[in-house]
Amino acid sequence: MKSENHVFCRFGLFLILIVGICSCTSSGAKQQVLQLSRPVQVRAELQDFYTASEGLAQCLGAALANSPDVRLVKVEGRWVERGGRSQEWSYFFISAQLQELLIYERGQLNQRSSLNSEELKQMLSLRDVNLAKLDSDAVALTLEGLQEPGFPLKMEQSDQIWSVSSEAGNWRIDARSGALLP
DSSP states (O other): OHHHHHHHHHHHHHHHHHHHHHHHHHSOSOOOOOOOSSOOOOOSSOOSOBOHHHHHHHHHHHHHHHOTTOEEEEEEEEEEBTTTBBSEEEEEEEETTTTEEEEEETTEEEEEEEOOHHHHHHHHTSOOOOOSSOOHHHHHHHHHHHSOOOSSEEEEEETTEEEEEETTEEEEEETTTOOEEO
């Protein structure tokens, strides 16, 4: 069984890599490859609590299959527990080609919305989500080091900023440096 899981994980990571490479080379346009913060074990189903990047591994292939030009512009976690893990992460992708916002949860397309030209322009101006430097688990540890943030948290990353809120307060953390912002 362990051997089968190992093969499945390697195959899953291989597929994510191939889909990402194919979308970058076949579109002809300069495509930004989404990065994960560390190697992630891909499972058929996410049944337990997981970090933002672990959930992204489940959604990325489906989003690229839907539209090869997608960009991840927002990640949102609800009921985030200690360690920056949740069962409720949403991944907001935009597609200029489709002129749509695509929201994925647990590897499945959950919502699809058409964007008018002004909304599309605004969404395209956002910087891509960056989980490579600072995943949700590191954000939670940063906050615990400062004070008791009061769990559960609501976490969101958009435009390279993690916004975190709970009953105890609100914080903003730079997703590239990990610095607490005013």
